Amino acid sequence: MTAGRPLVIETRGLRKVYGIGRAPLVALQDISFAVEEGSFVSLVGPSGCGKSTLLQMLAGLVPSTAGEVLVDGVAVHQPAPEKISVMFQDATLLPWKRVAENVEFPLEVRGMKVAERRKRAAAMLSLVGLADFAQRYPHELSGGMRQRVSIARALAPDPRIMLMDEPFGALDEQTRIKMGHELLRIWEKTGKTIFFITHSLTEALFLADTVLVMSHRPGQIVGTIKVDLPRPRTYEIIGSAEFGAMRNRIWKLISQDDREVIGEGMAGL
Amino acid sequence: MTVRRALTILMVLGLWEAVRRFDLVRPLLLASPTEIASALVKSWLDYVIALRLTAIEIAIALACAWTLGIAAGTIAGLRPFLSATAGPLLSSLFAIPLISWYPLFMVWFGIGITSKIAYAIVSGFLPIAINTMNGIRTVDDQYLLLGKAIGCSRRQIIFRILLPMAMPSIVSGLRIGTALVVIGVIVAEMLSSLGGIGYLISYYRSIYATEHVYLGILLALGCAFAANWGLGFVERRFTHWRVLQIEER
Numbered sequence: 249m250t251a252g253r254p255l256v257i258e259t260r261g262l263r264k265v266y267g268i269g270r271a272p273l274v275a276l277q278d279i280s281f282a283v284e285e286g287s288f289v290s291l292v293g294p295s296g297c298g299k300s301t302l303l304q305m306l307a308g309l310v311p312s313t314a315g316e317v318l319v320d321g322v323a324v325h326q327p328a329p330e331k332i333s334v335m336f337q338d339a340t341l342l343p344w345k346r347v348a349e350n351v352e353f354p355l356e357v358r359g360m361k362v363a364e365r366r367k368r369a370a371a372m373l374s375l376v377g378l379a380d381f382a383q384r385y386p387h388e389l390s391g392g393m394r395q396r397v398s399i400a401r402a403l404a405p406d407p408r409i410m411l412m413d414e415p416f417g418a419l420d421e422q423t424r425i426k427m428g429h430e431l432l433r434i435w436e437k438t439g440k441t442i443f444f445i446t447h448s449l450t451e452a453l454f455l456a457d458t459v460l461v462m463s464h465r466p467g468q469i470v471g472t473i474k475v476d477l478p479r480p481r482t483y484e485i486i487g488s489a490e491f492g493a494m495r496n497r498i499w500k501l502i503s504q505d506d507r508e509v510i511g512e513g514m515a516g517l
Numbered sequence: 518m519t520v521r522r523a524l525t526i527l528m529v530l531g532l533w534e535a536v537r538r539f540d541l542v543r544p545l546l547l548a549s550p551t552e553i554a555s556a557l558v559k560s561w562l563d564y565v566i567a568l569r570l571t572a573i574e575i576a577i578a579l580a581c582a583w584t585l586g587i588a589a590g591t592i593a594g595l596r597p598f599l600s601a602t603a604g605p606l607l608s609s610l611f612a613i614p615l616i617s618w619y620p621l622f623m624v625w626f627g628i629g630i631t632s633k634i635a636y637a638i639v640s641g642f643l644p645i646a647i648n649t650m651n652g653i654r655t656v657d658d659q660y661l662l663l664g665k666a667i668g669c670s671r672r673q674i675i676f677r678i679l680l681p682m683a684m685p686s687i688v689s690g691l692r693i694g695t696a697l698v699v700i701g702v703i704v705a706e707m708l709s710s711l712g713g714i715g716y717l718i719s720y721y722r723s724i725y726a727t728e729h730v731y732l733g734i735l736l737a738l739g740c741a742f743a744a745n746w747g748l749g750f751v752e753r754r755f756t757h758w759r760v761l762q763i764e765e766r
Contacts, residue, residue, distance in 0.1 A: 309665055329668035336659040344681055344757075354667035357677070405667070 590649025
């Protein structure tokens, strides 16, 4: 938002093609954008437009066909767990581990000492408000609580970037709104850079400094919306005229794209 | 509960004994509990030796079938191409009764302990391998991505994430495989062998000593129980979280 902050993520001409030979599928085409340090960027787009693929490319989990991803100016070719944490639609907690052990897991994997990782996990759990549930098993928690554990686990290695792939997509609306507030509170407290995928226009606008709008077939960025709403944001802001106008703009960008696709299809007949 | 169970068992035994005492069934068809007991008293040493051999065979075959089954299932589960081709092939191979292979096992391994163990391993291996493979393949891809994203090595992904996730499926494979291993050992002993519980059953059947046949069957049942008990131990150790999850519902 504020100009002059260093860029932490930068993509240049990213392209992803699936399948080779006669019928290659262009999943992503010419994706170029930049994310400033400490900012909150949302990515919205219709399902199947390649949002998740893009996120996995940012995380170094999936190679790109062309173009590059730079994190701190260095090209990403493989996961960088010390810099980047990833969250998924499901909380992906390990069901045989207690909540605290789940938060410790990424630290355990890299061989951190028990005492240190215990302390770190406890701190993260109190940050997400689940200190009392450290010794519970995941199945004893509600869906929203499980996602909060997942947030704590993502924060535990103290990464600079959090990539979140529709993390609240499987939650009911009320829980989802609460989780949005919770995430903003944690973001403001920790100053992480967050890249957040969603298909909810409202959620994207409510959370972010910048909303990237994606179209499908091939997936490409069709618009970038700066969200200059004041922070801290409250739920009422969603009803404001400013918010509505921005949501309409995003909707127009997405639906325009749909019309084109239908038009092409008709021409083909 | 235990009292009621004990009473039920006593009643069944009493009824069983009565059927024989009042001569309702010919002795060739049914031996009474007391007849079976006296058969054990009379030739207990034979049974101890036979039981020892059968137990050793089952233990070795179980250890091999479990290890090989889980290892092969894991390897196949990690490679989509392998599981897509090897799975149906193995299943169709085993569509014919496995016992028809037994003559070949005898040719390959002789009539000693080796052929029995080999036959039992092959019978128990398949359900274990297939269940392990399916268990690994049905783990949600998000867990794989998580493992990679937090910097797990391939080994950590397999041993810290995939295998534990697949454990409920693996254990149900072990349950079937364990039963088949016990059956495999007893059947192989009955077909061609000079020792073991299965051999005694087969031998006493040929001389019409019905009470000994029943005794052999009871001891074979005991072997199956013992193997299951060992399995229950593994199950409690590795899938306690699963049990908790189910109780919760």
